[in-house]
Amino acid sequence: MEEFYQYLEDWEKSVEKRKGFSKIEQGTMLLSNETRLGLKMDCKSFIELVRYIFKIPGVTSFLSQSICQDPLERFFGLQRQRGGVHDNPNVQEFLKNTQALRVINCVARAPGRGNCRDGKQDITANKENIHEPLPKRARKSSKATNKV
Helix, strand or coil, rough: CCCHHHHHHHHHHHHHHCCCCCCCHHHHHHCHHHHHHHHHHHHHHHHHHHHHCCCCCCCCCCCCHCCCHHHHHHHHHHHHHHCCCCCCHHHHHHHHHHHHHHHHHHHCCCCCHHHCCCCCCCCCCHHHHCCCCCCCCCCCCCCCCCCC
């Protein structure tokens, strides 16, 4: 991770040193400012987290998959949905939305598909089959039907 952080720094410096390009042209040679800042913050935070974790007595390994912001992203996404067009709630509205989400979560189930884990899945539960390919889906039969 430290090597990647240094790579980002070196990339930025090499673009700044290039002569004969305007600032706009140099900007197109890099990731956006927001993306660069986000990557740098993530790298630094991860590096410091790993250093801290390995200072704890008895810690010999660390799986980075255990730090996942998907539940947090899902929660704030649901907050935005509850607000509709009003996406800047005050404290009372936020608390009201949170209470409504708690009630909904007691009754509703998580969707079966999506880009976030529901927090209940253990992706390491099936360790013995981890190197086997996933089963293939059965294809739908494509029978040609003649309509008269």
